[in-house]
Amino acid sequence: MKKIYIFLLVILGLYVLLLIPFPSNEKNIQKATHNPFIWNQDSLWEGLEIRFQEAKRIPSIELDSIVNDLSYNADALLNTLENTISKPDDSLYSLIETNFFNITPLIAAQPKKSDWYINYYNRVRKKIKSDSRFWNMNHINARNTSYRLLYGMRASVEEVLLQSNNNDFISTMYVTEEPSVTPSVNILGIKVHSGDLLISRGGAEVSAFISRGNDYPGNFSHVAIIHIDKATNKPYFVEAHIEKGVAISSLKTYLNDKKLRFIVMRPRNDLPQIESNPMLPYQVSSYIFKESQTRHIPYDFKMDYYDSSAMFCSEVGSYAYKQFGISLWEFKSTISSDGVMDWLNTFGVENFVTQMPSDLEYDPMLSVVAEWRDKDILFQDHLDNAVMDALLSEANNGAKLDYNIFMLPLARVIKGYSYIFNIMGKEGVIPEGMDAISALKNNNFVEKFQNCKTQTKVKIETFKKLNGYLPPYWQLVKMAENTLSN
Numbered sequence: 249m250k251k252i253y254i255f256l257l258v259i260l261g262l263y264v265l266l267l268i269p270f271p272s273n274e275k276n277i278q279k280a281t282h283n284p285f286i287w288n289q290d291s292l293w294e295g296l297e298i299r300f301q302e303a304k305r306i307p308s309i310e311l312d313s314i315v316n317d318l319s320y321n322a323d324a325l326l327n328t329l330e331n332t333i334s335k336p337d338d339s340l341y342s343l344i345e346t347n348f349f350n351i352t353p354l355i356a357a358q359p360k361k362s363d364w365y366i367n368y369y370n371r372v373r374k375k376i377k378s379d380s381r382f383w384n385m386n387h388i389n390a391r392n393t394s395y396r397l398l399y400g401m402r403a404s405v406e407e408v409l410l411q412s413n414n415n416d417f418i419s420t421m422y423v424t425e426e427p428s429v430t431p432s433v434n435i436l437g438i439k440v441h442s443g444d445l446l447i448s449r450g451g452a453e454v455s456a457f458i459s460r461g462n463d464y465p466g467n468f469s470h471v472a473i474i475h476i477d478k479a480t481n482k483p484y485f486v487e488a489h490i491e492k493g494v495a496i497s498s499l500k501t502y503l504n505d506k507k508l509r510f511i512v513m514r515p516r517n518d519l520p521q522i523e524s525n526p527m528l529p530y531q532v533s534s535y536i537f538k539e540s541q542t543r544h545i546p547y548d549f550k551m552d553y554y555d556s557s558a559m560f561c562s563e564v565g566s567y568a569y570k571q572f573g574i575s576l577w578e579f580k581s582t583i584s585s586d587g588v589m590d591w592l593n594t595f596g597v598e599n600f601v602t603q604m605p606s607d608l609e610y611d612p613m614l615s616v617v618a619e620w621r622d623k624d625i626l627f628q629d630h631l632d633n634a635v636m637d638a639l640l641s642e643a644n645n646g647a648k649l650d651y652n653i654f655m656l657p658l659a660r661v662i663k664g665y666s667y668i669f670n671i672m673g674k675e676g677v678i679p680e681g682m683d684a685i686s687a688l689k690n691n692n693f694v695e696k697f698q699n700c701k702t703q704t705k706v707k708i709e710t711f712k713k714l715n716g717y718l719p720p721y722w723q724l725v726k727m728a729e730n731t732l733s734n
Contacts, residue, residue: 293722303357336393431476442476443529448510466606475533494545536568549596587643634724651688659684
């Protein structure tokens with residue numbers, strides 16, 4: 249009996265010992281000094297929805313005629329300046345934005361959607377990417393113009409797509425046929441070359457956080473660089489995963505790792521480095537492909553792109569191209585909201601001037617080749633974004649991620665087992681580089697996210713029954729915010 253008491257006392261002592269939290273690392277935080285971009289145009293979004301409702305009552309022939317007139321005028325404006333170089337503060341861009349937002353709800357209301365809006369959006373995309381080569385992308389005007397048009401027009405396009413039936417839905421958008429001589433393969437109908445960067449959006453809660461937790465909230469959470477073997481033409485994807493660090497994935501593994509969307513980006517072929525060496529992107533992909541096999545590269549939760557001993561997903565591509573004289577992310581990503589920084593720091597992030605996946609789209613050294621999304625999961629992407637926006641609003645109002653301190657000893661034991669698995673080259677329950685407290689707070693974050701999402705789904709069904717259409721994004725955000733406030 250005495251031995252049992254001693255054993256229980258030892259267990260109790262270990263439990264109490266494991267309850268002791270470690271000191272905070274907040275002193276290491278590198279903060280940004282920018283201000284987050286804010287649309288602040290609720291009245292505009294509400295007006296667009298009203299216009300959509302009104303347009304649904306217009307006879308089809310009359311509505312088609314109105315759309316044709318508006319699209320003709322929009323084309324005429326773009327045609328006059330498409331082959332010139334515009335500055336970020338030129339009135340052209342604000343007119344393009346206004347015209348596109350005005351016509352979008354009418355196209356969304358068409359029984360048979362016009363495909364004009366897709367072609368127009370891609371023409372504007374190409375112009376902005378071309379013009380931005382001559383802009384100072386660290387200047388607020390250049391940054392805001394790129395974001396408002398590229399992100400804002402995508403949001404409008406997707407509202408149309410979500411009001412489309414399956415036959416009208418366009419999964420793949422081809423944007424720029426950027427020349428490349430490196431090996432290529434076909435992925436979901438898109439010709440992808442070795443050295444291309446694939447920016448994607450995962451389906452996990454943290455993917456929504458990465459996409460939206462940025463001064464310029466976006467649609468993407470992950471970056472991979474593709475390497476295509478010259479001898480076999482077999483594609484490989486080099487990418488950093490939270491669970492296992494930098495690893496190589498096959499095409500099947502890459503696609504099976506849930507993707508809500510992805511965009512293919514390619515270095516411009518007129519970059520001096522590529523003009524003098526057209527095979528440079530292949531050499532870049534070959535370099536990081538071999539590098540990831542010669543050393544273990546853990547995931548970089550700190551998001552420090554200056555330290556390559558560990559890497560986060562964006563860093564894999566930027567590190568590889570940097571070795572060959574091309575510095576991606578011409579402007580650095582910034583995270584300035586106190587609440588967002590607090591929550592990200594919970595997961596180990598210490599650098600809030602960094603490289604975020606969504607921001608790579610605006611880099612003028614890269615062309616947008618094509619974009620893919622799936623109709624069945626596009627609305628899930630929007631719902632996840634709306635829930636995340638609502639949660640981050642709460643974070644900025646002082647809400648914290650918490651954990652059950654009495655679960656800390658168990659979490660630390662699991663972390664110990666995970667550490668042993670990591671040494672053996674296997675994945676543990678708690679990722680390498682994440683401590684026990686962060687793991688518990690991550691559980692709290694997932695719980696908050698799922699609770700809000702579940703209740704928001706109920707509101708969505710009510711909206712659909714009442715109005716007869718899917719709620720637009722601004723309605724989703726309101727629903728999520730109301731869920732959290734109740």
